[in-house]
Amino acid sequence: MEQAGGRLWVVATPIGNLDDLSPRAREVLAGVSLVAAEDTRHSAAILALAGSRAQRVALHEHNEREQAGRIVMRLRQGEDVALVSDAGTPLVSDPGFRLVQAARAAGCAVSPVPGPCAAIAALSVAGLPSDRFVFEGFLPARAGPRRQRLQELAGETRTLIFYESSHRIADSLADFVGVFGGEREAVLARELTKLFETVLAGSLQELAARVAGDPDQRRGEFVLVVGGAAAQAAEARLAEGRRVFALLKGELPPARAARLAAAISGASRREIYAGGEEER
Numbered sequence: 145m146e147q148a149g150g151r152l153w154v155v156a157t158p159i160g161n162l163d164d165l166s167p168r169a170r171e172v173l174a175g176v177s178l179v180a181a182e183d184t185r186h187s188a189a190i191l192a193l194a195g196s197r198a199q200r201v202a203l204h205e206h207n208e209r210e211q212a213g214r215i216v217m218r219l220r221q222g223e224d225v226a227l228v229s230d231a232g233t234p235l236v237s238d239p240g241f242r243l244v245q246a247a248r249a250a251g252c253a254v255s256p257v258p259g260p261c262a263a264i265a266a267l268s269v270a271g272l273p274s275d276r277f278v279f280e281g282f283l284p285a286r287a288g289p290r291r292q293r294l295q296e297l298a299g300e301t302r303t304l305i306f307y308e309s310s311h312r313i314a315d316s317l318a319d320f321v322g323v324f325g326g327e328r329e330a331v332l333a334r335e336l337t338k339l340f341e342t343v344l345a346g347s348l349q350e351l352a353a354r355v356a357g358d359p360d361q362r363r364g365e366f367v368l369v370v371g372g373a374a375a376q377a378a379e380a381r382l383a384e385g386r387r388v389f390a391l392l393k394g395e396l397p398p399a400r401a402a403r404l405a406a407a408i409s410g411a412s413r414r415e416i417y418a419g420g421e422e423e424r
Contacts, residue, residue, distance in 0.1 A: 150224040227240050272303045272370075303371060382416065
């Protein structure tokens, strides 16, 4: 599709240390006529640092669908717009997807200004395999759905990356121990690039105990990097899951049988169901 009008810049901003704002990000923020920010008050410091006098508009999960159309109209009129989140790279567990999608659908140019991302920063210092990894963002807030999601991920052999908040980190780590087992290797990165940055490495059991016993380790923003399941263990879980599924599917609807088999075995419900269907 032919590109028309202005350009949407997707600009990564610091996750803590303001010195991580790149010269190119400063230049772009200073040159656009509009900045779409997750929280316009929070972005004020970054825009001041960049010398930006651009108009600011809030774009967050509650208004993105409505705002996207308005911003695209300005792009089509020839204005350049920058998209920023509160910290890090927009769209990575942050708003912006609908705006980028709408801009591209309208034929507007969309360009990235790469920079900080908490998930990648944590992975880079974790010392866990980084050639293949899965970013899961935030787990469900409620305990039941959170454990169910972890059950679905228990057999994943790639390194896993999660975000978590201060008021849920202790409970989430306890759930990881309960579902993944306490011996799984993991790294907990807290307040990356900030004054009280800590990076703790150990087993899930050790990290859970450390966080439960130290209130300081329950403050701030967290990235949890968890080693993948050993391939042999994952295969054993899947084999057990399919065995249980085969026993249950004669008595239950297939979807429910697969869900129960996953909960019992710790294997992926999707893989259990797919394998069971192939055997029919």
